[in-house]
Amino acid sequence: MRRDSFSLLRESMRWRVALVLAVLVTVLMVALGTLNTRLGLQDTALLAWMVLGVSASCTVALLVLPRGIGGTIFFTAIAALLVGAVAFGYEHGRPMQHWAYILPPVLIFLMRSSRALVGMVIYGVYVSWVTSALVPLIEVVRFASGYGLLVCFMYTYALLQERAAAMLRYHSDHDALSNCFNRRTFNEAIAGLTASGGDRRCTFLLIDIDHFKAINDQHGHLVGDRVITQVAAELGRVLDPGVPLFRYGGEEFAIMLADADEGTGLALAERLRVAIAGSDFVGVLVMVSIGVAEWRANQGSVAAALGRADRALYAAKRSGRNRVVGDSASATVPIAERVEA
Structure with missing residues (x-):
């Protein structure tokens, strides 16, 4: 249970x-x-x-x-x-x-x-x-x-x-707007991960919609809500059954990949980025930046791993957005064709 x-x-x-x-x-x-x-x-x-x-x-x-x-x-x-x-x-x-x-x-x-x-x-x-x-x-x-x-x-x-x-x-x-799991459920999952003990590991993906404030300012908050809903739906279509998608905050989402390393997380993150960049948002240009970090039991706290994922996310933002950056210094996924965010 x-x-x-x-x-x-x-x-x-x-x-x-x-x-x-x-x-x-x-x-x-x-x-x-x-x-x-x-x-x-x-x-x-x-x-x-x-x-x-x-x-x-x-x-x-x-x-x-x-x-x-x-x-x-x-x-x-x-x-x-x-x-x-x-x-x-x-x-x-x-x-x-x-x-x-x-x-x-x-x-x-x-x-x-x-x-x-x-x-x-x-x-x-x-x-x-x-x-x-x-x-x-x-x-x-x-x-x-x-x-x-x-x-x-x-x-x-x-x-x-x-x-x-x-x-x-x-x-x-669940979050009422996106139908993703909400932040409270994410916190409970984190607590369960910490309490499980053993030689466990988990890779976190933090996903943020690029220039979301500009979308709200230019198209209105109703369009912004529709973008959040559609982004959640597109992400859910890429994820395997059983992989939870959380609405981490405003325009930010989070994914927990249990027993997966950072390389697996980076590969999934790139598939998610491509899926969003290639989706039709009815006249609105929407892309995402993603930060990835791995947590291992007995190698630092889960909160520290989330902090590293958050820093990787903002590194992706500073690098031009619409990209994936991992916690490791060399773990930046190249973009085959740059699309301006």
């Missing part, structure tokens, strides 16, 4: 819900266990004490383990308890179908909607079959009807929530 701010927020919220539920279940089971003991219902009292032990253990796990693991353990344990409670009731001649209504929301917290739906249906059939041996048929029908409606509502809610989350995640990750 991608460790971005969205997934971390979801993980944190699920952990908080699990912790609150674990505490509530613990308190409730103390009350139910005590009440059933006083009423002489030893079997249901035993079930309450068993659930108490599990919920107390889950509370400790939530406080000690990483949040993602702790949350998963809690909801998995509750789902297992709900399956076991029905079997426990069957062994003691007590219908426990009222516990079944808790499972659908538990599964929604535990897995994706499609898998949760399968689990809900299988569990509903299981509970109906066990309950049919303990209560009249009409009671089974009533349970199945109510449970089925609950499943429909919970699945619809989960599906809507997933679609809304996907839309939110997309707009959170």
Whole structure:
């Protein structure tokens, strides 16, 4: 799973819900266990004490383990308890179908909607079959009807929530104008690269549209926005699938080539430069300058590599624009046919 701010927020919220539920279940089971003991219902009292032990253990796990693991353990344990409670009731001649209504929301917290739906249906059939041996048929029908409606509502809610989350995640990750990944996503990718450790390397390409201020001044900001959108589209067409394109700032883009050296980055940069120079921007002359720098683990920080790529980019600007310059002193890609920017 991608460790971005969205997934971390979801993980944190699920952990908080699990912790609150674990505490509530613990308190409730103390009350139910005590009440059933006083009423002489030893079997249901035993079930309450068993659930108490599990919920107390889950509370400790939530406080000690990483949040993602702790949350998963809690909801998995509750789902297992709900399956076991029905079997426990069957062994003691007590219908426990009222516990079944808790499972659908538990599964929604535990897995994706499609898998949760399968689990809900299988569990509903299981509970109906066990309950049919303990209560009249009409009671089974009533349970199945109510449970089925609950499943429909919970699945619809989960599906809507997933679609809304996907839309939110997309707009959170992407720049609204260019549809590239945004700067926040770039920063998260950098953080992930730094945290990955090992003998890794990455080559950065910083791409800037030449004379973009003049384009805005001469043609207007709407044309400038169209140029940014079209440049992003042209760059995306050249890039291989899986290579992310980021809008680094205003008219500047960035590319991360994982496990690639500077030579590979320079070759790609030249293909990108040629693609932009050869594209039709409907009466607007558009070209780009590109700076390239390589980062290796244990050989300086990622920020330093980005600084070198930025200096290479401005070296390309000072050299006349519409060209590629690498961090290495000799890594300037010649232009076969000079086009004035």
